[in-house]
Amino acid sequence: MSQALTASKAEVSPRGSKTGRMRSRSGFLGFWSQFFRRPYGVVGLALLAVYVILAVAAPWLTPYRPSDTFLADRLAAPSWAGIFPRFRGVPPTKRLVIPASDWKATGLVAATVTRQKVENNGEATVINLSPEATGSASADLSWTLSYPYDPPKTFEVNIPYAVEAPWDASTSLSFKVVDPSGTEHVVWEKTVYGSSDWKTQKLDSRDYTVKMALGLSFFDDPAQVVFAERGDYHLALHVESSGGSAPVRVTVGEVGFNVLGLLHGILGTDHMGADLWTQLLYGARISLIIGIVAAIMAVAIGTAIGLISGYMGGAVDEFLMRMADVFLSVPTLPILIILSAFFGKNLGNIIILVAAFAWMGTARVVRSQTLSLKQRAFVESARAAGASDGYIMVTHLLPNVFPLVVANAVLMMPVAILYEASLSFLGLGDPRIPTWGRMLQNARAFGAFTEFAWWWLIPPGLAITLLSLSFTLIGNAVNEVLNPRYRERA
Amino acid sequence: MGYRTYLLRRAFYALIVLFVILSFNFALFRLMPGDPTSLIIDPRFTPEAKALLEKQFGLNDHPIVQYGKYLWSLLRFDLGRSFASQRPVRQELMERLPNTISLFLTSFVFMAGIGIAIGVFAAARRGSFTETFVTGAGLFTYAVPTFFFQLLLLMLFGYYIRIFPIHGTVSAPPPEGFWPQVLDRLHHLVLPAGSNVIIGFGSWALYTRNAMLEALSQDYIITARAKGLSQRAVLYRHALRSVLPPIVTLVFLSLPGLVTGAVITETIFSWHGVGRYLIDAVLKQDFPAAQGAFYLIAIAVIVSNFLADLVYGLVDPRIRVAGEQA
Numbered sequence: 001m002s003q004a005l006t007a008s009k010a011e012v013s014p015r016g017s018k019t020g021r022m023r024s025r026s027g028f029l030g031f032w033s034q035f036f037r038r039p040y041g042v043v044g045l046a047l048l049a050v051y052v053i054l055a056v057a058a059p060w061l062t063p064y065r066p067s068d069t070f071l072a073d074r075l076a077a078p079s080w081a082g083i084f085p086r087f088r089g090v091p092p093t094k095r096l097v098i099p100a101s102d103w104k105a106t107g108l109v110a111a112t113v114t115r116q117k118v119e120n121n122g123e124a125t126v127i128n129l130s131p132e133a134t135g136s137a138s139a140d141l142s143w144t145l146s147y148p149y150d151p152p153k154t155f156e157v158n159i160p161y162a163v164e165a166p167w168d169a170s171t172s173l174s175f176k177v178v179d180p181s182g183t184e185h186v187v188w189e190k191t192v193y194g195s196s197d198w199k200t201q202k203l204d205s206r207d208y209t210v211k212m213a214l215g216l217s218f219f220d221d222p223a224q225v226v227f228a229e230r231g232d233y234h235l236a237l238h239v240e241s242s243g244g245s246a247p248v249r250v251t252v253g254e255v256g257f258n259v260l261g262l263l264h265g266i267l268g269t270d271h272m273g274a275d276l277w278t279q280l281l282y283g284a285r286i287s288l289i290i291g292i293v294a295a296i297m298a299v300a301i302g303t304a305i306g307l308i309s310g311y312m313g314g315a316v317d318e319f320l321m322r323m324a325d326v327f328l329s330v331p332t333l334p335i336l337i338i339l340s341a342f343f344g345k346n347l348g349n350i351i352i353l354v355a356a357f358a359w360m361g362t363a364r365v366v367r368s369q370t371l372s373l374k375q376r377a378f379v380e381s382a383r384a385a386g387a388s389d390g391y392i393m394v395t396h397l398l399p400n401v402f403p404l405v406v407a408n409a410v411l412m413m414p415v416a417i418l419y420e421a422s423l424s425f426l427g428l429g430d431p432r433i434p435t436w437g438r439m440l441q442n443a444r445a446f447g448a449f450t451e452f453a454w455w456w457l458i459p460p461g462l463a464i465t466l467l468s469l470s471f472t473l474i475g476n477a478v479n480e481v482l483n484p485r486y487r488e489r490a
Numbered sequence: 491m492g493y494r495t496y497l498l499r500r501a502f503y504a505l506i507v508l509f510v511i512l513s514f515n516f517a518l519f520r521l522m523p524g525d526p527t528s529l530i531i532d533p534r535f536t537p538e539a540k541a542l543l544e545k546q547f548g549l550n551d552h553p554i555v556q557y558g559k560y561l562w563s564l565l566r567f568d569l570g571r572s573f574a575s576q577r578p579v580r581q582e583l584m585e586r587l588p589n590t591i592s593l594f595l596t597s598f599v600f601m602a603g604i605g606i607a608i609g610v611f612a613a614a615r616r617g618s619f620t621e622t623f624v625t626g627a628g629l630f631t632y633a634v635p636t637f638f639f640q641l642l643l644l645m646l647f648g649y650y651i652r653i654f655p656i657h658g659t660v661s662a663p664p665p666e667g668f669w670p671q672v673l674d675r676l677h678h679l680v681l682p683a684g685s686n687v688i689i690g691f692g693s694w695a696l697y698t699r700n701a702m703l704e705a706l707s708q709d710y711i712i713t714a715r716a717k718g719l720s721q722r723a724v725l726y727r728h729a730l731r732s733v734l735p736p737i738v739t740l741v742f743l744s745l746p747g748l749v750t751g752a753v754i755t756e757t758i759f760s761w762h763g764v765g766r767y768l769i770d771a772v773l774k775q776d777f778p779a780a781q782g783a784f785y786l787i788a789i790a791v792i793v794s795n796f797l798a799d800l801v802y803g804l805v806d807p808r809i810r811v812a813g814e815q816a
Contacts, residue, residue, distance in 0.1 A: 322503070322506070325503060325507070326506065326507050326510050329504075329507040329746075329791065329792055329795050330507070330511060330788065330791070331746060331749060331750045331787050331788055331790075331791040332750060333750045333751075333753055333754070334750060334753060334765075334768060334783075334784055334787045334788070335784070337753070337768060337769065337772050338518070338768075338772060338780060338784055339518075341772040341773075341775070341780070342518060418635055421635060421637075422635070422637065422754060425637055425754070426753075426754070426757060426769055427769075427773055428772070428773075440637070440638065440641060443641070444641060444758070448645070449644065449645050449648070449649045449656070450649065452645065452649060452650055454645065457641055457642065457645060458642070460638075461634075461635065461638030461639075461641065461642070462638075464635050464638060465633050465634050465635065465638065466633075468633055468635070469633040472633065
């Protein structure tokens with residue numbers, strides 16, 4: 001992105017179509033009919049249209065928000081990656097709510113199982129235990145889960161429960177996963193003395209309590225141990241009560257069982273289990289806004305300075321052009337880094353800063369155009385008619401340099417987008433906003449490399465590349481149509 | 491106005507730019523919210539002790555006096571101490587500078603060398619595969635963000651096919667002996683420098699090709715051909731020589747961009763250089779370090795701009811004679 005190379009390219013690249021005729025019609029329609037004769041301009045416009053559609057329709061193209069996390073496990077691959085051998089058999093996300101009617105009572109000792117509507121919790125399983133007669137009573141409930149996948153990395157269990165019991169009863173609840181070969185993995189055990197109000201026990205396989213219940217060490221992965229095989233698993237709920245002098249009633253709400261998938265959506269997930277497709281879509285909004293707003297600001301500043309400098313001449317011209325020289329000599333990215341750290345990380349600041357260091361090229365081009373325009377008769381006559389300098393600049397010179405300005409603005413957009421992406425990538429972007437640069441930065445910082453998470457790295461990079469390409473193609477086409485002077489002389 | 495006047499004028503502009511950057515730096519860090527003494531002064535200090543420290547650090551001086559002292563210390567490269575490491579910033583920068591320069595020079599020499607060679611080759615064989623390749627490479631360079639390409643290379647060759655080291659300038663601990671260490675450093679250099687070359691050579695090739703094509707269509711080339719000179723002689727002795735001046739200028743004009751690009755390259759490959767020092771300092775709010783690194787980078791850019799002007803004046807007789815084309 002060297003300044004000099006870019007400058008040389010700007011001279012070189014607007015060559016191309018040798019068949020382009022001089023403008024036969026002017027005006028809006030004439031412009032477009034000329035524009036559409038340039039295939040690369042059309043390609044650029046089509047690309048840009050795709051981006052605009054994606055950016056505008058983002059909320060309808062994804063069910064999630066960029067801030068939603070743990071939609072699947074961290075670093076889940078895209079769903080379609082299942083076609084690759086490496087991802088064959090990798091589990092998708094399963095979020096199951098086990099309805100009360102699905103539990104099968106497998107062993108009842110002095111117990112009965114019924115169902116009952118519960119407020120806010122659907123239908124609950126009611127287990128009536130009568131330990132007062134025999135000293136202890138128990139019930140086993142089981143539910144079959146078909147799991148034909150590789151081991152997941154994380155599973156979660158939510159168990160809402162309540163116990164109504166006399167004060168002297170001790171009631172224990174446990175949740176087990178029985179694997180296809182019959183081994184029981186006790187995930188949770190809880191003993192309640194007397195009664196307990198509604199509670200929801202949330203279990204995450206990464207929690208240390210789960211590892212303790214399974215008898216695993218801190219560094220073991222429960223999900224890998226419990227779901228080591230493919231086949232039919234049984235989720236089992238065991239309730240046991242003893243010592244009570246009156247019947248015990250245990251109510252279990254709808255049990256939730258989630259396996260966080262390692263395959264997810266269109267583009268997989270990041271280190272927080274957030275949907276990358278969503279981030280990419282919302283990132284398109286930010287990039288388009290930054291590209292367009294910063295470029296327009298930069299070009300507006302450049303045009304104003306170029307017009308004033310060219311028209312006024314003399315000391316004003318000298319001062320403004322030296323100022324442009326100074327800005328051109330300042331190393332842009334380092335100063336943007338320093339300034340964005342100083343002004344704070346927010347989107348508005350970044351746009352202003354990028355614009356503040358990108359106006360010089362436009363100013364020079366507009367100035368040289370103004371220098372030749374102001375020699376023309378119409379400016380002379382306007383001045384002779386008593387028009388003020390400001391009036392001449394705005395009504396006579398501006399419309400004449402406008403074609404240049406438009407082409408410059410379009411060509412400035414990829415520059416602005418790349419600067420913002422670089423800043424975000426370096427960790428100086430707005431932390432609240434999902435941008436492509438930040439996606440790349442996260443990918444680099446949070447393990448996309450060690451896990452070879454290409455789905456995290458390639459989409460944002462490709463998105464930046466194609467968007468800057470589309471602006472460049474459009475800009476060159478616009479330049480050729482509006483500023484035929486730049487065309488190659490055949 | 492001769493070459494000497496031209497040079498003096500450019501030197502004067504370079505100094506002005508330096509002065510503006512320094513003043514800007516001064517103002518920026520003075521405008522920053524917060525009391526600089528609060529970093530070293532404990533709230534339990536007595537007001538007398540605080541006043542003494544403020545006196546020692548010259549914080550009560552008139553801003554102009556402060557500014558003078560500031561300029562003087564920067565001229566001596568006295569950049570203060572880093573908040574983070576408590577070491578002199580100059581010392582830290584000097585440790586990193588050789589790394590930056592080695593990365594920079596390697597990238598640059600290969601980029602320009604390969605680019606110019608391929609450009610000449612493409613111009614000599616119009617319509618060949620090489621020419622298509624050059625045009626494609628030029629477009630690729632223009633569109634692909636450098637850091638994205640570098641990340642891809644890093645993922646591919648550093649993590650997937652583990653043939654290159656993933657970070658740093660030298661293995662830790664460095665291998666014994668001089669040559670093993672040189673080899674180790676070169677091994678670390680391949681990815682960062684290589685990615686710069688791949689990204690950068692396209693525009694050089696494209697520029698050279700275009701300049702060569704323009705030169706080859708000139709009348710004196712037709713004359714040379716008509717004389718019966720070999721294609722080689724026409725290409726190298728006549729056409730290439732005439733396009734060398736703009737290319738040499740371009741060499742120097744591209745230096746500032748490379749210096750700036752070093753910030754990102756060094757960050758991606760964890761290169762122990764000045765650019766990454768700047769980023770780290772900014773992220774850690776280590777202001778003296780950030781200021782020092784920025785000062786060094788700004789000087790590098792200003793000096794290379796001035797060198798470009800100097801060479802441009804030397805190779806272009808119009809400048810040498812007229813001197814008005816600024």
